[in-house]
Amino acid sequence: MSSVAVLTQESFNEHRSGLLPEQVKSAVAGPSGAEDEDSLPTYKDAFPPLPEKPLPEGVQETGNAWTTKIKPLKSSVITQVFHVPLEERKYKDMNQFGEGDQAKVCLDIMHKTGAHLELSMAKDQGLSIMVSGKHDAVMKARKEIVSRLQTQASATVAIPKEHHRFVIGKSGEKLQELELKTATKIQIPRPEDPSNLIKISGTKEGLEKAKHEILLISAEQDKRAVERMNIEKVYHPFITGAYNKLVGEWMQETGARINVPPPSVNKTEIVITGEKEQVALAMAKIKKIYEEKKKNATTIAVEVKKSQHKYVIGPKGNTLQEILDRTGVSVEIPPLDSSSETVILRGEPDRLGQALTEVYAKANSYTVSSVSAPSWLHRFIIGKKGQNLAKITQQMPKVHIEFTEGEDKITLEGPTKDVQIVQGQIEAVVTDLVSRMDYTEISVDPKFHRHLIGKGGANINRIKEQHKVSVRIPPDNEKSNLIRIEGDPQGVQEAKKELLELASRMENERTKDMIIEQRFHRAIIGQKGEKIKEIRDKFPEVIINFPDPTQKSDIVQLRGPRTEVEKCTKFMQKMVAEMVENSFSVSVPIFKQFHKNIIGKGGANIKKIREETNTKIDLPAENSNSEMIVITGKKANCEAAKNRILAIQKELANITEVEVSIPSKLHNSLIGSKGRFVRSIMEECGELTTPT
Template identity: 50%
Template sequence: MDPTPLQQTEVDPSAPTPSDPSSITNADQAYEPLSYDELFPALPNAAQAPTPVAEAPQTNWSKHSEMRIASSVITQVFRVPFEERAKIDGNNQFGESASTRICSDITGRTGAHIEISSAKDQSLTFLVTGKSDAVMKARRLVLDKFQTQARQIIKIPKEHHRFILGKKGKKLQELEINTATKIQVPNAADNSDEIIVVGTKESEKAMHEIQLISDEQSKQAYEKLEIPKQYHPFICGANNEKINTMMTEHNVRINVPPPSVMKNEMTIAGEKEGVLKCKDIIQKYFKEMERKCQTVSVEVRKSQHKYVIGPRGSNIADILHQTNVSVEMPTTDSTSETITLRGPQDKLGQALTLVYAKANSVVQADVEAPTWLHKFIIGRKGANIRQITQDLPKVHVEFTDKQGGIKLEGPPEEVEEAREKLEAMIADLKSKLCYDQLVVDPKFYKHIIGKNGSNINRIRNETGVLINISEADGSNLIRLEGSPDGVARAKTELEELVTKMENEKEREIIIEQRFHRNIIGTKGDKIKEIRDKFNQVQISFPDAGEQSDIVKIRGPKECRPFHKFVIGKAGSNINKIREETGTRIDLPSEGQNSDEIIITGKKENCEKARERIQKIQDELASIVELDIIIPAKFHNSMIGAGGKLIQSISEECGALPSSSLLQSPALTR
């Protein structure tokens, strides 16, 4: 947790107070309160009796009848560093959806509004707004979920536990809320003197407060010392070595406020002799350091401050241990880049060298890599990137989708090695992989994908290309990723498919659902015959459960009228020509917009097949269509019994009547 104190902001901090009447705004001075008669006017017939008014003494209060009251809504901002973030959804870096869900749940439980943002260094910043008690509860719940929890035990005499609990446990509840911790105090029947504190680094505050309460109740000697906060590191020593030694030697308890608690007060409790000796040692050492200490300030880029501090302050402790110089850092929410060194004059130079060394111990580097290539660099379940990072554990790798690059952070030598490996991998992937995209109207996506993904999966399997179609965001781009040859083939096939769909039209025909089975026929034989005749047309019937009368017909805007006659009913014509000429005859497939018929075989056989196909075409080319208007009442007479009359006319003249006439009830009886 950030060692700096939390920021707490009142919504209206500039509100004037009664003790400062000069701060009342002009708007307040201009406000005149309504009188009783103005607020409650008399009825028209009521007597206008004068209302006695007692004169108030002329004081500052009477001049301003309205006092502005500050809002009870407050805002707190606090930060969770990257190294202290708890795992959410099994990952420290990702899981934004889970974070949002957790914050929404806490808002529902407390009524406080929570905003969360992530910084470049992977730290999280929370802004919590609401009433004071709601904000404090929300803060404790947020830290409980988002920050790693530590479990600490402090031994407090059993007779002091009731003072920690307070009346009906209220004091303990306040302490938990203020320190964002969970404190477990043994019940009265338990003889244990151990109090368990669970929480983040805020638990240091809770431990400090619990110890203070106990020390105040102790019957042994108890001393308070006012030592300026900046001298606490010298008295405690690196990693609290000095203070721990002092407590062990003199059998006392010394309570020093943690760095995040901005208090000067130290307390010593224990046997009187030991307390007095420790008090004397601390005061003498403070006076000595106050006389010896000098300060020097240096400017270090804000982005490098975390490297000076180190994980959990380890680098600052190391500098204090080596040089007896304290390093004072600006708060994380401050824009200041100034670092202050405090210590003996002859040690400041050495400490300054160490500060610069720590600041430059970690560098950042950027590696250019297209966003589409990131998944291949990472590999399946991170296998590829793990080959680079497993030998360089101090290097942090971050993929930035917005800028299309990769950021590296770590020791200079390791970062350089990781950069070289990544650049070699990227160059190798670029030589093997290709990226392309197509602009396609989203309305064609469902046809490109096909039923249950049949079309798109077939293209993927045949070409080995990754095809990304984003239907959710309304994008009109289809991205292709894979080998250059595979991408080219997939793009060509998709373009042909799109061209075909652009040249198609769809029509909806209303046919009562009860007739659908008759049209489809037994085992689909009737609809199959229609589809064979018009092999470029798709006919879709609604599912039985849909209760729909709409039949959809989709096909080319301009069909090739002669091909169906060349093919013949159920392929009879084309199969006959193939058998008699011994040739292979290929007609354009459904997805092709071509009029070419390809004949393969011996030259003389191909000539024979071509002549027969040409003859069919020439015969059909002379066909004309003529509309004759005949009243419907004469249709049955023209068709004849069982359609014999119309069929004889057709055979004798070589003409085909319209489909509407052929579908007359006279032919279906």
């Protein structure tokens, strides 16, 4: 029985990012024989996972979460679970007063693709996303998840220019299929562009898949010799070698291109391309290693605590690579989601002992410790965006620091000496914070919480910034009255006082609707809002809201402290009453030829009448046929202005005034419907006055 070492998704990504270009030769080289770091086969490429139970002969291993096909729930529904490690998450910051960005994106993806998504947070702060739906919907959702929730990497792969059209396929179908299959974005140079480089962007795992598929397409079109070798996947790491050095050396030595599928691609086929002699030489080398390992490699299984597996893997997967490089023995670690504690070592019998010693040494070289710290201090120890904690972790990157919500302790894991140093540093920080920080809790009715927060968090952010405190207002679904304030003792007390005053003011707040005819709204507001500004300055604690003019509403809303609202109401009622009183109007018919005399030289006459009677007098335009002059103001003032204007007309014309006695019962008939008859007489003959 044989097996191969495998890393978890997290440690696989860490390992890839830690390789130095000069340490590794690419397993997939372009025509120039060299590629960037992203094109290097990964540790996970070299160490695919082994099932916990032996698989029947002829049954292939299952791919990872991105490629596994789950049995259909029904005839056309599938479910896939994707994991986005913490280091690859786009959105890591949590905002207390905002919804999670991840949840918003997932909701949008569901609307866009028709797939159903369920989002959960793993213990390692990675995201687990379960996607269900029809196959096409799930594939589209996966591509959206990769592009919108994971940080993106990029790589290039060089293939002959004439092979590009085969990657694109008829009407671009092949390219679309490849992008969906690998959850990547693939950019192919335009035909007129001489470049042979194809650019790929996506997750690191997706890049490897896409590059492998593109190289396979190119190999099929290569006019040179192409050979395929079916070799059990468990022997692939021995062919690539530690740090992928072996396969890189072979490609340089033979001149052939050797394409070993990454573990995320569930294939056993190794493709060799090149001149006939080059291919034959490369095949011979691969076959030799394969037969040697199949014949001589043996395995031993040991039990190592699950919590110690990460120490065997090492930072960025380095420990496993070192063991393989020094001893030629591969070490298989069960996946994170497996409960198995069995670690399998495979290699030459005389090297297994040394490898086992190294495995145990690494497993026991780390320690777990804890620091007592009140849970409310955790956020201050971590600092804004983790700045405080980063100062410690940058010096001791091998120490893992864990904060658990609600627990008054901090857990440390890492090399014993490093843990001791970090523990001392954190204890000093805790002692300092305890000596100069305080917290308090206040009770405020939840219905006022959103007002304390303010629009876009304006109120609460101002209080936090001004008093240098942290304020936790419980979300609506908790239905809790308690608001927690943490920070400098003086700042805590000042923030507490301000929040309680705001809450008290809200409890005393009143909303009142005033009925004011809409025709007066513009007059109350004034030109450029000058009049309403005066009112608001007079009653600064009262919020005055006018309805939109298009609503045709008479309701003006006042909101503020009860006593201030009452004062403002009385003030505005008085203002409206004056407007009503001053809104009386009368129309006076004056012969058109006398209008200029009514106005007077430079407007002197009309100005004098306006000022002395305190009225508004409007004359028709000069080019208008109307003779009516409209006077607006208090009734008595309007009558006075009217008499003065008529007096001017009398002086200017030979007008006779005659009083006619008509029985009062005939007055209505004389006036006519809506004054129509009396108006026609006035237009034809002049002023006609009836007793009131």
